[in-house]
Amino acid sequence: MTRAIVLRRQGGPEVLAEEDHDPGRPGPGEIRARVTAAGVNFHDVYVRSGLYRTLPLPGVPGIEAAGVVEAVGEGVAGWAPGDRLAWVTRGYGGYAQAAVIPAALALRLPEGVSDVEAAALTLKGLTARMLVKDAWPLEAGQVALVHAGAGGVGQILVRWARALGAEVIATVGSPAKAEVARACGADHVVLYREEDFVARVREITGGRGVDVAYDSVGKDTFEGSLDCLARLGRLVNFGQSSGAVAPLEVSRLFKGSNSLARPSVFAYLADPWRAEAMAADLFAAIEAGVARTRVERELPLAEAAEAHRLLESRTLAGAVVLRP
Numbered sequence: 001m002t003r004a005i006v007l008r009r010q011g012g013p014e015v016l017a018e019e020d021h022d023p024g025r026p027g028p029g030e031i032r033a034r035v036t037a038a039g040v041n042f043h044d045v046y047v048r049s050g051l052y053r054t055l056p057l058p059g060v061p062g063i064e065a066a067g068v069v070e071a072v073g074e075g076v077a078g079w080a081p082g083d084r085l086a087w088v089t090r091g092y093g094g095y096a097q098a099a100v101i102p103a104a105l106a107l108r109l110p111e112g113v114s115d116v117e118a119a120a121l122t123l124k125g126l127t128a129r130m131l132v133k134d135a136w137p138l139e140a141g142q143v144a145l146v147h148a149g150a151g152g153v154g155q156i157l158v159r160w161a162r163a164l165g166a167e168v169i170a171t172v173g174s175p176a177k178a179e180v181a182r183a184c185g186a187d188h189v190v191l192y193r194e195e196d197f198v199a200r201v202r203e204i205t206g207g208r209g210v211d212v213a214y215d216s217v218g219k220d221t222f223e224g225s226l227d228c229l230a231r232l233g234r235l236v237n238f239g240q241s242s243g244a245v246a247p248l249e250v251s252r253l254f255k256g257s258n259s260l261a262r263p264s265v266f267a268y269l270a271d272p273w274r275a276e277a278m279a280a281d282l283f284a285a286i287e288a289g290v291a292r293t294r295v296e297r298e299l300p301l302a303e304a305a306e307a308h309r310l311l312e313s314r315t316l317a318g319a320v321v322l323r324p
């Protein structure tokens with residue numbers, strides 16, 4: 001028997017309680033892995049709170065983790081006990097000491113990527129990779145606005161955008177986070193709780209606006225992000241940390257010939273060939289030091305509730321990881 005966080009009802013962080021749990025043996029095409037580090041993401045907060053009803057209850061939450069193969073099911077080729085791996089799955093189960101996952105989702109960890117890095121960076125890094133390469137293929141010389149630039153995804157995004165040669169304007173919620181965003185290479189940092197970020201973006205860009213606005217904050221920033229766009233620019237809304245975005249009048253996009261994308265990393269990961277290419281890019285970027293985020297806290301599995309409180313508190317400047 002192993003231990004896991006079992007969600008029995010949706011609610012506040014306190015519903016995340018540790019229990020005995022047996023993930024079972026791997027069936028055909030499956031891998032059983034010992035989880036050494038589990039990522040904590042906003043997606044998990046939504047699963048816990050009930051905004052997303054994608055985990056049948058009772059169930060073990062946790063959308064990404066890293067670990068070591070313990071056993072492989074029938075028909076699984078290329079994986080053996082002892083191999084290191086990471087995965088992202090909407091079948092969940094990462095907040096546990098052991099998990100059974102489809103072998104097709106297993107990503108082989110290179111030597112240079114630690115288990116904690118993988119847990120902190122796999123979902124967030126694949127998201128950043130989708131944003132800079134697919135949702136708006138960022139080019140050198142373009143100007144990108146990155147909201148929550150000191151957040152888990154935000155730090156990777158700022159670094160990656162800079163590595164591609166873009167000029168980056170990051171918004172952050174506090175002076176301490178401003179330092180973090182600057183350390184990631186942001187050219188300009190705006191304290192959007194104190195300053196009007198639209199006015200600051202106009203000022204920084206000499207009135208032109210940005211080529212792309214990467215917006216994970218949603219409700220509080222969406223309208224302003226639209227107002228920051230240069231002619232032909234794109235708003236990429238990829239999250240809603242402050243709440244759901246209000247409906248949009250499509251004609252708003254006409255004047256600047258702007259476009260809107262609302263990408264989900266899972267849609268991109270659904271094709272195995274694309275998932276492999278994205279993971280290869282990400283792990284290369286991690287090893288090259290381009291994809292990095294601060295790991296603010298490593299907590300034992302039993303403190304999953306505290307991990308969620310921290311993530312929702314808006315105080316973290318980086319990732320939190322569970323160590324089962």
Ligand SMILES: NC(=O)c1ccc[n+]([C@@H]2O[C@H](COP(=O)([O-])OP(=O)(O)OC[C@H]3O[C@@H](n4cnc5c(N)ncnc54)[C@H](OP(=O)(O)O)[C@@H]3O)[C@@H](O)[C@H]2O)c1
Nearest residue numbers: 042127148151152153172173216238239240241242264265
């Ligand atoms: N579309 C996709 O496929 C995809 C995949 C992964 C993640 N995401 C999204 O990406 C976003 C970032 O995820 P993350 O795990 O890296 O989280 P995070 O950015 O580390 O944390 C969220 C940040 O949002 C900012 N924020 C602004 N208003 C907030 C509010 N009312 N409550 C809480 N935070 C607020 C805070 O930064 P400041 O204090 O600096 O404002 C906070 O630190 C999330 O919205 C997540 O859902 C989307």
